[in-house]
Amino acid sequence: xxxxxxxxxxxxxxxxxxxxxxxxxxxxxxxxxxxxxxxxxxxxxxxxxxxxxxxxxxxxxxxxxxxxxxxxxxxxxxxxxxxxxxxxxxxxxxxxxxxxxxxxxxxxxxxxxxxxxxxxxxxxxxxxxxxxxxxxxxxxxxxxxxxxxxxxxxxxxxxxxxxxxxxxxxxxxxxxxxxxxxxxxxxxxxxxxxxxxxxxxxxxxxxxxxxxxxxxxxxxxxxxxxxxxxxxxxxxxxxxxxxxxxxxxxxxxxxxxxxxxxxxxxxxxxxxxxxxxxxxxxxxxxxxxxxxxxxxxxxxxxxxxxxxxxxxxxxxxxxxxxxxxxxxxxxxxxxxxxxxxxxxxxxxxxxxxxxxxxxxxxxxxxxxxxxxxxxxxxxxxxxxxxxxxxxxxxxxxxxxxxxxxxxxxxxxxxxxxxxxxxxxxxxxxxxxxxxxxxxxxx
Numbered sequence: 001x002x003x004x005x006x007x008x009x010x011x012x013x014x015x016x017x018x019x020x021x022x023x024x025x026x027x028x029x030x031x032x033x034x035x036x037x038x039x040x041x042x043x044x045x046x047x048x049x050x051x052x053x054x055x056x057x058x059x060x061x062x063x064x065x066x067x068x069x070x071x072x073x074x075x076x077x078x079x080x081x082x083x084x085x086x087x088x089x090x091x092x093x094x095x096x097x098x099x100x101x102x103x104x105x106x107x108x109x110x111x112x113x114x115x116x117x118x119x120x121x122x123x124x125x126x127x128x129x130x131x132x133x134x135x136x137x138x139x140x141x142x143x144x145x146x147x148x149x150x151x152x153x154x155x156x157x158x159x160x161x162x163x164x165x166x167x168x169x170x171x172x173x174x175x176x177x178x179x180x181x182x183x184x185x186x187x188x189x190x191x192x193x194x195x196x197x198x199x200x201x202x203x204x205x206x207x208x209x210x211x212x213x214x215x216x217x218x219x220x221x222x223x224x225x226x227x228x229x230x231x232x233x234x235x236x237x238x239x240x241x242x243x244x245x246x247x248x249x250x251x252x253x254x255x256x257x258x259x260x261x262x263x264x265x266x267x268x269x270x271x272x273x274x275x276x277x278x279x280x281x282x283x284x285x286x287x288x289x290x291x292x293x294x295x296x297x298x299x300x301x302x303x304x305x306x307x308x309x310x311x312x313x314x315x316x317x318x319x320x321x322x323x324x325x326x327x328x329x330x331x332x333x334x335x336x337x338x339x340x341x342x343x344x345x346x347x348x349x350x351x352x353x354x355x356x357x358x359x360x361x362x363x364x365x366x367x368x369x370x371x372x373x374x375x376x377x378x379x380x381x382x383x384x385x386x387x388x389x390x391x392x393x394x395x396x397x398x399x400x401x402x403x404x405x406x407x408x409x410x411x412x413x414x415x416x417x418x419x420x421x422x423x424x425x426x427x428x429x430x431x432x433x434x435x436x437x438x439x440x441x442x
Contacts, residue, residue, distance in 0.1 A: 004232065005236075005265070007230055007232050007233040008233040008236065008237065008269070008272065010230065010233070011226070011230040011233040011234070012272070012276075014226070014230075016222050016225070016226055017226055017230075017279070019222075020219070020222055020223065020226070020279050020282070020283075021276055021279040023219065024211070024278045024279050024282065025278065025279075026207075028204050028207055028208055029204055030204055030205060030208045031208065040111075042127060042129055042176075043100065043111045043112055043125075043127050044100070045205060046112060046125070046127070046179070047098050047100050047112055049062040049063075049183075050062060050063050050066075050096070050098050050112070050114055051096065051098040052093055052094055052096055053094075053096075056198050057194075057195060057198065058186070058194070058198075059094075060092075060093035060094065060096065061186060062182065062183075062186070063093055063096060063114070063116075064088065064089070064093060065182045065185075065186070066174070066178075066179075066182065067085075067088040067123070068088055068089065069174070069178050069181075069182065070155070070157065070172050070174060071083075071085045071088060072389075072390075073172075073173065073174070073178070074357070074391045074392070074393050075163075075165075075172075075173040076172045076173060077381045077383050077384070078381060079170075079172060080383065081383075082153075083121075083153065083155070084119075087119060088119070091118045091119055092118050093116060093118060093119075095116075095117045095118055096114060096115065096116055096117075097114070097115040098112070098113075098114050098115075099112070099113040099114070099115070100112065102124070104144050104148050105144055107140045107141065107143075107144045108137065108140065108141070110124050110125075110126065110141050110144075110145070111125055111126055111127040112124060112125040112127065113125075113145070115152075119153075120151075120152055120153055121152060121153050121154075121155060122145060122149045122152045122153070122154045122155070123155045123157065124141070124145055124154070124155075124156055124157065125157040125158075125159050125174070126138065126141060126156070126157070126158055126159065126166075126171070127159045128158070128159065128160045128161075128164070129160075129161055129176075133158075133166070133167060138156070138158070138166055138167060138168035138171060139168055141156070142154070142156050142168065142170060142171075155172060156168075156170055156171045156172065157171065157172050157173075157174050158171040158172070158173055158174070159174045159175070159176070159179075160173075160174075160175060160176070161175070161176050161212065162175070162312070162346075163175045163177070163345070164347065164348055165347060165348075176209055176212070179209065180206060180209040180210065183202055183205065183206055183209075184206055186202075187199065187202055187203065187206065220286055220311055223282055223283045223286040223287065224286055224287055226283050226287075227283050227284070227286065227287025227288075228287070231287070232254070234280060234283055234284050234287065235250065235251055235253070235254035235284075236254050236257065236258065236269060237269055237272060237273045237276075237280050238251070238254075238273070238280060238281070238284045239251040239254040239255050239258060240254075240258055240266055240269045240270060240273065241269070241270050241273040241274070241277075248405070249405055250288060250405070286311070288405075289311055290404070290405065290406070290407045290410055291311060291312070291314060291344075291346065291410060292309040292310070292311050292314060293407050294407045294408075294410035294411040294414065295307075295309050295314035295344065295411075295414065296309050297407065297408075297411045298411045298414040298415060298418075299316060301411075301415065302415070302418060303319070304316050304318070304319060305319055305322075306319070306322060306336060307336075308335070308336060310343075312345070312346075313343045313344065313345050314343065314344050315335050315336065315341055315342060315343035315344075316336075316341075316342055316343075317336060317338055317340060317341060317342060318342070318427055318430075318431070320427065320428075320431040321340060321427075321430060321431060321434055323435075323438075324431075324434030324435055324437070324438040324439075325338045325339065325340065325434070325438075327438040328340075328361065328365070328438065329361050329362060329365060331359060331360060331361065334359050334360060335359070338359070339358060339359050339361040339365070339366075339369075340356070340357070340358055340359065340430070341356070341357055341359060342354065342355065342356050342357075343355050343357075344414055344417070346401075346404070347398065350400055350401060350402075351398050351399070351400060351401065352398065352399055352400075352401050352410070352413045352414065352417065353396060353397070353398045354395070354396065354397050354398070354417040354418070354423070355393055355395070355396050356393065356394050356395035356396070356426075356430075357391055357392065357393050357394065358370060358384075358391070358392045358394060359390070359391060360390035360391065363387050363388075366385075366389070366392070367385055368437060369433070369434075369437065370384060370385050370392060370394075371385070372433045372436065372437060373394060373429070373430070373433055376429045376432070376433060377429075378394055378395070378426065378429060378430075380392055380393060380394045381393075394430075395423070395426050397417055397420065397422065397423065398417075399413050399416050399417050400413070401413045
């Protein structure tokens, strides 16, 4: 790769780069306050929304929706029987007390703790935006809360950006994608009744979350193309401004080049980077995300024809399933619009997980499929067959990934999960069940 300062000027003058930069620098008061980077500021917004007595005039809508989301979320299905969850839908929540940075007995501060007397419930949330949990942290928090509220039911929640699983099995999972969905739905549903200033405030917060969570394919493709066309410029700007990241493999050549620059040149590079920081960071992160590239190599090797190389959760269906899936009720806004889906997801720093799920097709069709799979010894949570359930996971497996910066390593991990005898046997069973259910006799 050739490194030249001219490429930096070329990058800055491209219409695509400037359009992307304009998009990232649209005014948002949350960006001005740097809310995106700090858990404490996200927690402040959430505490405000959770409190029905606050000035948003939304009553207990947000708290109730979060409780219902926790109950219906597939990741939490094995925990719901411990609560009288039907009362979550109708009980009055006007007596709620919301605590920020709750702490007793010197165990550290819990981000959010919510007393809900009418449900005899303590809901507390450990909020992880960028940081990770410390050793024993979740256990200490749970012990402290249960000891302080011995007569209450305790619902501990682990809230993350990317759906990372908590180390403690008692914690329920919640993601900022869930939060985004709840707020967006309420803004759409109650636009006429929400005060204009509250609507504007929440819309800005939604925009902030969408920027961090939602993969706009057009934006991602633009960033990928800019990364491919101007890799050397992106690497020079990023490496010069981020000394702590200079050991990353992809930056080694840029670091060598920077060593030949004088301080005045490095200063100019920092000024350019600081003006376009968010845009350059996004291009570097998107271009350096090897999951889509590894997935594309994986589907090519496996001869999979129906897929989406999503940057975070690449997904597909087995070709053997397709003839039957074509006869199934097609869905809107669900993955590839089929009633069954398989996807990969990175879990933490060392694991890749494979999921298979039956999606939100009609209840009778779901029940027919699930009972047929169950008869073939495919196991899943019993609640998956309940009316009203939309998502039922019928297979999960994980494997280690030793190096997330190496495309071949990630691709091999994907192959390991798909080629495992357990998955191949499972897939063959699914194929047989689908053929039995959807074969049309001529």
